[in-house]
Amino acid sequence: MSGASVFLARTKRTERGRHGRLYWLLTGAFAALASLVFFAQPALLQSLRAFAFDSYQRLSPAAPMPDSPVVIVAIDETALAEFGQWPWPRSTMAELTRRLGEAGAAAIVFDVLFAEPDRTSPEQMLAWLPPERSRTLRQVISSWPTHDSAFAEQLGRYPTVLAATLHNEASPTDVPVKAGFATAGDDPAPFLPSFAGVSASLPPLTEAARGVGFINWLPDRDQVVRRVPLLARAGETTAPSLVLEALRVAQGASTYVVRASNASGQTAFGQQTGVNAVRVGDFTALTDGASNVWLHVRASDPQSYISAARVLGGELAPGEVSGRIVLIGATAPGLLDLRATAIDETIPGVEIHQQLLEQILSGGFLSRPDFAPAIEWLVGMAAVLMLAAIAQRVPALVTAAAGLAIVAAVCAAGVLLFTQARYLFDPVFPAASAFVFAASSATYLYRRAELQRAEIRRAFSQYVAPSIVDKLAANPERLKLGGEVRDLTLLVCDVRNFTTIAEGMSAEQLTAFINSFLTPLTDIIVENGGTIDKYMGDSIMAFWNAPIDVPDHARLACEAALLMGEKMRELNVGWRREAEAAGRVFNDVAIGIGINSGECCVGNLGSDRHFDYSAIGDTVNVTSRLEGLTKIYGLMLLVSEETARRAPDLPFVEVDTVRVKGRKTPSRIFTLLPADVAPPADHARFLTAYRAGQWEDANTLLATLRESAPAPLAGLYAAYQRRLARLTDLRPANWDGVYEFEEK
Secondary structure (H helix, E strand, O other): OOHHHHHHHHHHHHHHHHHHHHHHHHHHHHHHHHHHHHHHOOHHHHHHHHHHHHHHHHHOOOOOOOOOOEEEEEEOHHHHHHHOOOOOOHHHHHHHHHHHHHOOOOEEEEOOOOOOOOOOOHHHHHHHOOHHHHHHHHHHHOOOOOHHHHHHHHHHHOOEEEEEEEEOOOOOOOOOOOOEEEEEOOOOHHHOOEEOEEEEOOHHHHHHOOEEEEOOOOOOOOOEOOEEEOEEEEOOEEEEEHHHHHHHHHHOOOEEEEEEOOOOOOOOOOOOOOEEEEEEOOEEEEOOOOOEEEOOOOOOOHHHOEEHHHHHOOOOOOOOOOOOEEEEEEOOHHHOOEEEOOOOOOEEHHHHHHHHHHHHHHOOOOEOOOOHHHHHHHHHHHHHHHHHHHHOOOOHHHHHHHHHHHHHHHHHHHHHHHHHHOEOOOOHHHHHHHHHHHHHHHHHHHHHHHHHHHHHHHHHOOOOOHHHHHHHHHOHHHOOOOOEEEEEEEEEEEEOOHHHHHHOOOHHHHHHHHHHHHHHHHHHHHHOOOEEEEEEOOEEEEEEOOOOOOOOHHHHHHHHHHHHHHHHHHHHHHHHHHHHHHOOOOOOOOEEEEEEEEEEEEEEEEOOOOEEEEEEOHHHHHHHHHHHHHHHHOOOEEEEHHHHHHOOOOOEEEEEEEEOOOOOOOEEEEEEOOOOOOOOOOHHHHHHHHHOOOHHHHHHHHHHHHHHOOHHHHHHHHHHHHHHHHHHHHOOOOOOOOEEOOOO
8 A cells, every 4th residue: 555545544534533533422421411311300201201101091091890899889969969968977977888788898998088076976066056055965865876986886897998198297196007017028118108197087987997098199290190009108107008908808818918129039139129019818919119009090980880879778789789899989079089090180089999909909010110210221322322323324314214213113112012011111211312312413413514515615616616516515425535546537737938927027917927827727627527636836737537426537628628728829819918008028828738547546635734635646647747748749738548548539639659757658649639620631641650760751741741730730740850850860770669758
């Protein structure tokens, strides 16, 4: 590999390495920022996750449980109209309990708190009477049972469960727990929701009931119930939920088994992650670390409720509640026990208990294990790295499309996992990471491409045609800035006797003079698809077929040379007029042009601080030699044999076969006459005689040619006359028709 090639390759690697390091540095910064957002869990991220999970549920809600073992006795509008406003007397609640118990309910569960004495009980009404009347009536009703005691009696007779509410205000009483707890694995207490106090039903009622469970909700920020805790801490006591107590009492169980991290069969990799499951009797509820069960909800079904009015009116059908868990709760909108789920904007709170019980009884749990966030983070990072890897290799629009495809794939995977495996995969972070990174990287790379296009326009607008600049700007990959070997046609143009011309001019005049002919000559080259390589004082070097492909570049270069000669003739006419007007002597300005075709190394040459788009190689050297030979042959244009071969339909005139300094192989050289000038008929015969060493015949033919020669060839035949004079005298014995030049 040549030194130039090594330099170009090193330049390309340096440029790519610099951009690559910056790109991956920005990618790493994006990944770090995205991870920070992920672990910080801002409200927006949580809201989007909730929206995704709700969308899963709307697409695939839970199926209604056929012949459900859980029924709701509703305190609805019908019951309120018949039995009065709420709260009802405890005697009515006692009657409701009795009727359900006698109907064979497996558990009678009250989603109602009885924290205060019944105000409708006779002894409570005494407080509203004047003292004299109160003393009289107290003697009459002293032997009557209170409504609360009547209710407590019925609670103790049947399998009943009362509600409690946990709160963060200290209370003088502890949470009433009616069951034992056994724990397998780590202590789950630090992971459970914690409260300072409890509000329970009246002590006589609580003591009479077989179970007491809390009814607290832990809704998300938007007040939608998506998870329900099964266990909670009240002070130092672990309490079960109303749902757990309903299951326990219905089965006649006495103990809960809490399976936590690092229990037998539970993998936590040595970390304490909280609760995994809670077992009660024959049923196990799968939970997250805080004992929450993710609700797989279905649409509310008010038609399945049993109105409390029917129960109190003795209208229950035989077997309608027998062996079932009966939930008693308010469904009338005016009682305000309404919640929101992923499907329903308003649903009675008691129905959430029902759906959760059905979920536990059927085993249809939604799965979101402790390691799910880690998986989602890894998927997000993998999406970012995948996009980062392809973004540098494809256009910005393709990167954006790939980002959208990943977003769609992640969302589709989430839906598929939910519908097929009931797995709650959060697509928000991976999808958002892919989308934002794709948009950011596409914007960054597009901006970088625009800067590259701007640089290309700046670098090439002065040297190539606007159409070529537009193509390069639109397809910068077609420009290998580090250097490449391409087949080029080169042109070198120089002014004859420039030193003599410059002697009589000031610096300003000389600059104006140079610009006056370099500008139109440059325009001709550029308009004919050429690229200006460099200016060297009064000289121009240009090439065709780089930086982009230029079909028929040899022809275009030759046609440009003819136009340059014509332009110089026009300029000379103008300069002569100016000189005559100023009373100055003027000599025509002549140019010499050499054209050659072949492979060259073309690209950015120079240093990291300054470089030019240029061509180097032997083809360049030969072109420069041809331009120099135009002075010897008295011609404006010399074209190499290779260039002439590539444009066979142009009217080339063979000039000579020469061996220039530094090259062993002889080369045929040609010139190209203007379209209105025909070559002499005897020109070919002259060259044949000359190359055969037939000096007399050659001199005779040359004399004829000089008499009839067109002006562009006059200098050529004059040069041959001088050469023949020497050769005729020398008559070299080893003459092969090749003239060897010792000078450049």
